[in-house]
Amino acid sequence: MLRRPLLAALAAPLVLPGAARAQDAWPTRPVTLVVPWAPGGSNDVAARLVAPMLAERLGQSVVVENRAGGGGSIGMGLVTRARPDGHTLLISSASNHVFHALVSPDLGYDVRDALVGIAMMVDVPNVLAVNPATGITNVQELIARIRATPGGMSFGSSGTASSNHLAGELFRMLTNTELTHVPYRGGGPVATDLVAGTIPMAFMNLPTVIGPAQSGRLRIIGVGTAERVRIRPDLPTIAEQGVPGYAVRSWTGLFAPRGTPRPIIDRMAEEMRTVLDAPTIRARLTDLASEPIFMPPAQTDAFVREEFDRWGPVVRAARVTLD
Incomplete structure (x- = not known):
């Protein structure tokens, strides 16, 4: 009667640490935050602000890589094609994620399907x-x-x-x-x-x-x-x-290629929440006239879809086309 519980107790430690090691394996190399705009813009500033603290928490270097061009589509496309292992992520904005996608019929992918939200970061x-x-x-x-x-x-x-x-x-x-x-x-x-x-x-x-x-x-x-x-x-x-009805604001968020394992997305979201809550980061964002607006993964995805619904009619009315 005592042998089965005893064997189960002996076997349990052999399984649990292995599972924990598999979950904690990420990241195994530097994490790249792709910014699809030139250095000096608000998305670049936000990325470089959070990168050092993220690196401390992840135990790996966090590299900010600027891939400008194509209204943000060059950098965004690079991330959609990246291996979904959590080592290549996108610092995205309303500009490339929504507005440019609305006027680009030949991106080759639907942003809402090709990328998944990790966290909404900053309101600009x-x-x-x-x-x-x-x-x-x-x-x-x-x-x-x-x-x-x-x-x-x-x-x-x-x-x-x-x-x-x-x-x-x-x-x-x-x-x-x-x-x-x-x-x-x-x-x-x-x-x-x-x-x-x-x-x-x-x-x-x-x-x-x-x-x-x-x-x-x-x-x-x-x-x-x-x-x-x-x-x-x-x-x-x-x-x-004297311009009633005028209202435009931007945002910065963190996204991953579709297929990135959920444990990685969830961990990165929690790390970003912690970083954005840090007094030094909040103070610096305030100095830069930005507001931290953390949203978890599911809420980030829902927010992006709402943005498409909101701005689609405006883009059509303004007849915005790619130059």
């Missing part, structure tokens, strides 16, 4: 900024200048079908003005040309421009969120400056 306000040499200080002055300029004015964004591009197209439609879109390969290059005066205005993510704005090298004249942002309550919204 969009802003409208101008070169100080224009003398423009508010949205109504900008609208007047655009209407007084033959052929309208040009605006920069981080790429065709990016959230910044859609922000400009929505502004054009709601103000009935003429604007010419100038796409770049990320937020960093846009800021550089805006400061240099190569372009007079741009729709950008607040973390990308807050430094140049504080030093006076460019001027933020409005935020694209429905309400003023907590970090800069002095900045009026575009809507309250």
Whole structure:
């Protein structure tokens, strides 16, 4: 009567540690966070902010790799084709994950099926900024200048079908003005040309421009969120400056190739939750005018599908096409 329980007790330790070792094997080499935009943009900033602490917690190096181009589709495509073993992940945004996907019929995959959510990370306000040499200080002055300029004015964004591009197209439609879109390969290059005066205005993510704005090298004249942002309550919204209904904001999230084992996704999600809750990270994000908005995997996937439903009609109405 005692032999069976005794044998089971002796056998149990032989099974459980093996299972634990299999589950804890990941990661076995450096983890790459692919950023599908040029260095200096808000997604790149977020990735480089969390990477060191993630590396400490995972016990492996976490490398940020910029793969810009194609409105974010080059980097995104690289991750969809990567081995689903948790070692190649995507730091994605509304721009490439939703907007560019909506206007790209030949990506070769459906983002919602090819990638799975690990965590929503950061909420990023969009802003409208101008070169100080224009003398423009508010949205109504900008609208007047655009209407007084033959052929309208040009605006920069981080790429065709990016959230910044859609922000400009929505502004054009709601103000009935003429604007010419100038796409770049990320937020960093846009800021550089805006400061240099190569372009007079741009729709950008607040973390990308807050430094140049504080030093006076460019001027933020409005935020694209429905309400003023907590970090800069002095900045009026575009809507309250005579453009009712205007509301655009971006986000940054972490995604994996479809087929990545659930234990890896769940562990990475919990590690990201811990990192985003760290006081030093939260303080730094606040300094960068971003808000941590952690969502677990299932909620992240649901959020992405809601974004497609929300922005599909806007993209069609703006007639956004790839250049």
